[in-house]
Amino acid sequence: MENEKLKEIVIAYMPVAEVIADKQFLNITVNDDQIHNLAKFLKNSPETCFDYLFCESAIDYNDHFMMVYHLDSTKYRHQIVIKTKITNRETPIVDSVCDIWIGAEYHEREIFDLFGIHFNNHPDLRKIFLDNDWVGFPLRKDYTDFVNIVER
Amino acid sequence: MKEEDFKDNETLELFKKEGGNVLLSTVDAMINWGRSNSIWPLTFATSCCGIEMMAAGASRHDFARFGIEVYRASPRQADVIVIAGTITNKMAPVLKRLYDQMADPKYVIAMGACAVSGGPFFYNSYHVIKGADHVIPVDVYIPGCPPRPEALLYGVMQLQRKIKLETIGKQNDIASDF
Amino acid sequence: MAENLQNMLLEEQEFSINMGPQHPSTHGVLRMVLKLKGETVLEVKPQLGYIHRGIEKMSEKLTYPQIIHLTDRLDYLSAHILNEAVCLTVENALEVEVPERVKYIRTIMDELNRIASHQLWWCAFGMDLGALTTFFYGLRDREKILDIFEESCGARLLLSYNVPGGLMNDIHPNFQKRVKDFLKYFKKKLPEYDALLTGNPIMQQRTKGIGLLTKEQAVAYGVTGPSGRGSGFSCDVRKHQPYSAYSKVNFNEILYTEGDTFARYKVRIDEMWESMSIIEQLIDNIPEGDFAIKMKPIIKLPVGEYYQRVEAARGEFGVFVISDGNKTPYRMKFRSPNFSNLAAINTMAKNQKIADLIAIGGSMDFVIPDMDR
Numbered sequence: 001m002e003n004e005k006l007k008e009i010v011i012a013y014m015p016v017a018e019v020i021a022d023k024q025f026l027n028i029t030v031n032d033d034q035i036h037n038l039a040k041f042l043k044n045s046p047e048t049c050f051d052y053l054f055c056e057s058a059i060d061y062n063d064h065f066m067m068v069y070h071l072d073s074t075k076y077r078h079q080i081v082i083k084t085k086i087t088n089r090e091t092p093i094v095d096s097v098c099d100i101w102i103g104a105e106y107h108e109r110e111i112f113d114l115f116g117i118h119f120n121n122h123p124d125l126r127k128i129f130l131d132n133d134w135v136g137f138p139l140r141k142d143y144t145d146f147v148n149i150v151e152r
Numbered sequence: 153m154k155e156e157d158f159k160d161n162e163t164l165e166l167f168k169k170e171g172g173n174v175l176l177s178t179v180d181a182m183i184n185w186g187r188s189n190s191i192w193p194l195t196f197a198t199s200c201c202g203i204e205m206m207a208a209g210a211s212r213h214d215f216a217r218f219g220i221e222v223y224r225a226s227p228r229q230a231d232v233i234v235i236a237g238t239i240t241n242k243m244a245p246v247l248k249r250l251y252d253q254m255a256d257p258k259y260v261i262a263m264g265a266c267a268v269s270g271g272p273f274f275y276n277s278y279h280v281i282k283g284a285d286h287v288i289p290v291d292v293y294i295p296g297c298p299p300r301p302e303a304l305l306y307g308v309m310q311l312q313r314k315i316k317l318e319t320i321g322k323q324n325d326i327a328s329d330f
Numbered sequence: 331m332a333e334n335l336q337n338m339l340l341e342e343q344e345f346s347i348n349m350g351p352q353h354p355s356t357h358g359v360l361r362m363v364l365k366l367k368g369e370t371v372l373e374v375k376p377q378l379g380y381i382h383r384g385i386e387k388m389s390e391k392l393t394y395p396q397i398i399h400l401t402d403r404l405d406y407l408s409a410h411i412l413n414e415a416v417c418l419t420v421e422n423a424l425e426v427e428v429p430e431r432v433k434y435i436r437t438i439m440d441e442l443n444r445i446a447s448h449q450l451w452w453c454a455f456g457m458d459l460g461a462l463t464t465f466f467y468g469l470r471d472r473e474k475i476l477d478i479f480e481e482s483c484g485a486r487l488l489l490s491y492n493v494p495g496g497l498m499n500d501i502h503p504n505f506q507k508r509v510k511d512f513l514k515y516f517k518k519k520l521p522e523y524d525a526l527l528t529g530n531p532i533m534q535q536r537t538k539g540i541g542l543l544t545k546e547q548a549v550a551y552g553v554t555g556p557s558g559r560g561s562g563f564s565c566d567v568r569k570h571q572p573y574s575a576y577s578k579v580n581f582n583e584i585l586y587t588e589g590d591t592f593a594r595y596k597v598r599i600d601e602m603w604e605s606m607s608i609i610e611q612l613i614d615n616i617p618e619g620d621f622a623i624k625m626k627p628i629i630k631l632p633v634g635e636y637y638q639r640v641e642a643a644r645g646e647f648g649v650f651v652i653s654d655g656n657k658t659p660y661r662m663k664f665r666s667p668n669f670s671n672l673a674a675i676n677t678m679a680k681n682q683k684i685a686d687l688i689a690i691g692g693s694m695d696f697v698i699p700d701m702d703r
Contacts, residue, residue: 024637052549052565055637055648055665070637070650074549074563077570103552106673129379129702130279131242138278138387145278148241152275152391195354198381199699200406202358203450203487207476210469225354243359243380246351272400276391277384298487 025081035084036095056107096122114139188315189219194230198237201264201298208301227253238266239281251288262290265297358698382702389662402488405700407447408643413492419638420494423631431619432496437575441605446475447643458692496622537591541678541690552670555645560594562587567641591693668700
């Protein structure tokens with residue numbers, strides 16, 4: 001399905017979404033309380049049927065975080081990117097999508113470990129790579145570690 | 153043997169022949185011959201260098217002909233631990249525990265740039281130990297990323313030369329100049 | 331560890347055991363905490379992080395040609411394919427077109443790398459099941475491919491042959507002859523693999539019906555590559571989003587529907603045949619031309635986000651670059667296939683024996699540094 005038709009479907013469901021098309025994918029940005037509804041709609045709607053979450057990541061822009069979900073459909077073979085902005089930098093919280101795509105469980109544990117973003121309704125949210133007594137979130141831009149990192 | 157006398161392989165061969173300043177009796181020679189020609193390693197490979205270690209054990213660069221007959225999975229039965237791969241902060245206590253569980257005489261070979269000094273991950277990484285010798289004392293360092301199997305064989309031969317210079321009269325005090 | 335046991339409630343007759351980071355059969359430093367009842371596995375909890383090197387954080391301070399050398403060390407058995415992913419991201423972002431010669435050579439080296447990776451998988455899988463012969467046969471044949479790599483690139487395992495814009499050096503003049511000799515040699519040896527392991531009744535009893543993964547579960551977990559195709563999930567990036575010279579060749583996507591360990595085994599053996607057929611179609615028709623185009627000495631991507639998918643030997647590998655116009659990326663994320671493949675192991679290993687867990691882990695073909703990045 002082309003990006004134009006996907007854009008119409010998304011705007012019809014959620015008029016407040018910002019839709020931008022770049023060279024590769026259609027990018028949809030919503031608020032952090034709407035992301036779960038949008039994700040559920042995109043998976044369950046028979047016209048879009050996005051059942052394969054192939055990448056979930058987080059980006060640290062210095063005053064806010066951005067969660068990025070790349071979705072693919074095994075039926076129609078189209079892709080879409082949905083994003084959400086998390087403005088609260090002290091206690092970033094967002095809804096988990098584990099009940100929609102169970103593969104998100106490990107991705108969200110990784111983001112919790114390295115960025116500190118907390119996920120509601122996650123079945124097992126704990127650190128995955130670093131030790132339990134590690135202080136700090138390494139992938140944030142303001143992370144400094146004078147003991148371990150040799151700067152260059 | 154003092155560290156400053158350990159110069160190169162020719163000097164070592166001469167020491168052995170003339171007796172140098174190391175007292176080697178027939179008992180020593182026999183024990184060292186037995187120990188050096190049958191070193192059995194522990195299965196310990198963390199990353200890419202592990203594949204080159206496996207290739208060194210396969211049929212083309214066979215290292216069973218150097219005495220490394222089998223890999224022992226249990227540290228109590230192994231003589232040498234070949235650290236092939238990067239050591240991270242989380243893996244370091246595990247490595248120390250394995251080394252402590254090995255029985256004397258035990259040797260350590262640090263294979264690959266990551267085990268020697270942190271390798272390509274030296275700068276800007278928060279979770280890599282910059283060299284396995286921050287955790288356990290190392291006998292032989294093999295540079296390369298990854299080192300060719302022939303380089304690993306050369307490293308093992310260096311370890312054999314080092315073992316042949318030991319004496320059971322004076323205990324091998326590993327930690328004295330570490 | 332006390333904190334792990336808090337998450338597990340043990341009933342009578344159940345006990346928790348650690349299959350530690352140093353283990354002959356876990357293919358690297360994967361620690362699994364098993365909840366057992368006798369010999370039956372009730373739950374598997376993998377613990378990662380023993381080879382977490384922080385490559386994503388390091389990439390924020392390195393230029394794009396330097397990052398290519400780090401991606402080698404992620405999934406080191408498909409090193410050429412991962413290098414190609416970063417190069418394709420940069421080339422597509424800058425909208426430069428590489429010469430046809432480069433595309434053909436990259437595809438041939440990709441497929442050789444895939445065969446080499448599957449050969450190593452075969453020898454490790456046999457060793458896990460207890461058949462030590464496969465170790466020697468697999469590595470003997472793999473050395474022939476490593477000779478070809480060494481002649482062209484200088485390295486055996488971590489190639490770093492791709493640069494943004496093309497290849498580092500042209501191929502050796504003997505390349506075509508050596509590849510054709512290898513194909514002739516390997517076509518006689520691959521049926522030996524079948525004779526040794528596939529038809530063995532012990533191996534079939536140990537792998538048929540073990541570790542079932544349905545197609546819906548594979549899609550939900552994101553299990554791609556030969557492991558996903560063994561369950562019927564058609565996920566081959568070479569077919570659906572072709573890159574390099576894959577649009578010019580005819581090949582089949584191998585799909586089996588049973589979803590058990592034996593199906594995943596058969597997928598990889600058949601993929602080796604398909605890779606050889608792809609190489610045969612390309613090896614005689616390499617067009618003449620340059621081996622690289624001239625790029626600027628300092629590569630800066632325009633502001634924006636770029637994503638590139640490639641088919642590594644273990645699944646779909648993705649490179650996600652967010653650039654702010656500087657010579658280093660603002661954020662670099664690698665979508666690793668093994669990380670998603672591992673998520674399914676609890677579902678597959680429930681109520682199986684410990685020996686079955688080893689067979690399942692062998693058939694999924696994990697490479698741990700790719701999971702931990």
